[in-house]
Amino acid sequence: MESSVSAKSLETSPSLPATVTPSGNTLGAEIHGVDLKDVSDEAFAAIHSFWLDHLVVLFRDQQLNDEDLLCFSRRFGELDWAPIQESGRRFVEGFPEIYVVSNVIENGVPIGSLGAGEAVWHTDMSYLEVPPKASMLYALEAPPAGGDTFFCNMYEAYSRLPHGLQQRISGLGLKHDATYNSGGYIRQGMSAADDPVSSPGVYHPLVTRHPETGRLALYLGRRRNAYIGGLSLAESEALLDELWEYATRDELTWRHHWRPGDLVLWDNRCTMHRRDSFDPDSRRVLHRTQIKGEARPSS
Numbered sequence: 001m002e003s004s005v006s007a008k009s010l011e012t013s014p015s016l017p018a019t020v021t022p023s024g025n026t027l028g029a030e031i032h033g034v035d036l037k038d039v040s041d042e043a044f045a046a047i048h049s050f051w052l053d054h055l056v057v058l059f060r061d062q063q064l065n066d067e068d069l070l071c072f073s074r075r076f077g078e079l080d081w082a083p084i085q086e087s088g089r090r091f092v093e094g095f096p097e098i099y100v101v102s103n104v105i106e107n108g109v110p111i112g113s114l115g116a117g118e119a120v121w122h123t124d125m126s127y128l129e130v131p132p133k134a135s136m137l138y139a140l141e142a143p144p145a146g147g148d149t150f151f152c153n154m155y156e157a158y159s160r161l162p163h164g165l166q167q168r169i170s171g172l173g174l175k176h177d178a179t180y181n182s183g184g185y186i187r188q189g190m191s192a193a194d195d196p197v198s199s200p201g202v203y204h205p206l207v208t209r210h211p212e213t214g215r216l217a218l219y220l221g222r223r224r225n226a227y228i229g230g231l232s233l234a235e236s237e238a239l240l241d242e243l244w245e246y247a248t249r250d251e252l253t254w255r256h257h258w259r260p261g262d263l264v265l266w267d268n269r270c271t272m273h274r275r276d277s278f279d280p281d282s283r284r285v286l287h288r289t290q291i292k293g294e295a296r297p298s299s
C-alpha cells in the first residue's frame with residue numbers, strides 16, 4: 001500500500017495485537033502484526049470490523065499456501081467457485097475456489113486469467129444473481145513495476161452525487177453484463193455480444209444498501225454492455241457516463257503496489273477495482289478467493 005507508509009493516524013483494537021494504518025484516502029488500511037495462518041476468534045472479529053470500516057485491508061509479508069488462503073477466506077463465509085479462465089481451465093487442481101490471476105504462460109497455456117493488460121474498473125462477478133460479498137487476492141509473484149491495483153469507494157461515489165442525480169437513479173435497475181471479463185476476454189460459454197440492450201446479464205439496483213453497515217452505495221459493476229432498464233440506449237449511456245465520471249474520481253480511489261506475500265481483502269458490495277497493465281515479460285501470479293454473498297443486492 002503506497003500511501004500507508006506515510007499515513008499519520010494509527011488505530012488499535014484491544015482484541016487485536018496489531019496496529020492499523022489507514023491509507024489516508026477514503027478507503028484502504030494496512031493491518032500490521034497478524035499472521036493469517038493463525039487468527040484467533042477475537043482477532044478475526046477485529047479484522048472483520050476494520051474491513052467493514054475501511055472497505056479494503058492489506059496484510060503484508062504473509063506466507064500462505066493455497067490451504068491457508070482457503071482457511072482464512074472461509075472465516076468470512078462459504079466460498080464461490082472461481083470463474084472459468086479464458087483458456088477454459090477451471091481452477092487450480094484440487095482447489096476449485098481459487099482463481100489464478102496471472103500473465104504467465106506454461107507449455108503454451110496461460111496459467112491464469114487477465115493477462116498483462118489493463119483490467120478495467122469492475123466489481124467481481126456482479127453478473128451473478130448473488131455476487132460474492134468479498135474477494136481476497138494473495139500475491140505469489142509481483143512485477144517490479146506496473147500491475148498496481150486501484151480500489152474506489154462506492155459509498156462515497158453515491159453520497160457525493162448531486163441530490164437531483166441521487167433522486168433520478170433511485171429505483172432504477174442496471175444490467176450487469178455476463179459476456180466479458182475485466183481484461184476484455186469473452187467468458188467461457190459466452191459469445192461476443194456488444195448490444196447492451198440484448199447482451200446477457202443480471203439486473204441489480206443502481207443504489208444498494210450494504211447488508212452489514214446499512215450504508216447506501218452506487219452499484220455499477222462494470223461499464224461495458226451495462227444498461228439501465230426502462231431507458232432508451234442513448235439515455236442509459238448518457239446517465240451511466242455521468243455516474244462513472246463521479247465514481248472513478250481520483251479522490252475516491254486508493255492504489256496498491258504489490259509485493260510477494262501481500263494479501264488484500266476487499267468488500268465487493270461497496271468498492272470497485274481496476275488494475276494497471278505491466279510488462280508482459282515480467283511475471284505476476286496472484287491467487288484469489290471469492291466469498292459468497294448472502295442475498296441479492298437490494299436497496
Ligand code: SIN
Binds near residue numbers: 101114137149275288
Ligand atoms: C481482479 O480483478 O480480481 C484482479 C485484479 C488484479 O489483477 O490486481
